[in-house]
Amino acid sequence: MDTSKLDFINRDPNEINRHIKVAFEDILAEPDGIRSIDGVWWCTNICFLFWRSCLYKMLTLTCGLCIASYWGSEFAFVAFWHIWFQTPILRTLEINCVSCQKIYAMCVNCWLIPVCEACGNLFIHFKP
Template sequence: MADSLDLINRDPNNINNHLQCCFEDVLAEPEGTHSIDCVWKLSYSCFNMWKSCCYKLSTILCGICIAAEWGCDFAAASFYHIWCFTPMFKMLDINCGCMKKMYTQCVACCIEPCCIACGQLFHHFKK
């Protein structure tokens, strides 16, 4: 975990690049279809102001609770992996290794001699 929080670059791993959305990405007037300049400027200002205001209000009302919930979810995932899944996989590795050894011994003792005998029988056939 980082010792200091970067308040400038809040997405250092670029995981939310798909959310970059500016006024020009949403509203555009093609050549020959322009509104009055003051309407276009006020639309630009309103878009950015409301986008910022609504986002900040949402984070004030819900952000801390949602972050707490995600923290609990990731803590639970870590707990299950550390205390349940990893030991279970280790147990499967041990038990499957034992079963593999037993299966290999059974094949070597029971099936391999028959295969060798059949191979010796057919070995004597020549063109």
């Protein structure tokens, strides 16, 4: 595990959480027709930023490690399941299906096609 490559500036380089906009301007906005007092708007911005930052840091401190442990375990299990069970099962089915496909093709070629050709030959002489 190489933690030396962690980017502490851009923590979402793949933008997987771009749908979460939590900047003040993205949440609260006053249209041109109705405005609060400038001081109230400034204080609202300060309160919003303080509580967003404070609560987010408190929640990540208290819950973040447990949640990260859970998701790490979950993705380890998913990787284990795919590597050791699902992929070999699918590969086994793929190998066995080749045999089934050959048997199916032989049955169709030996029984169904001759019957269809015989029926076709019976009705070939009928003309509207």
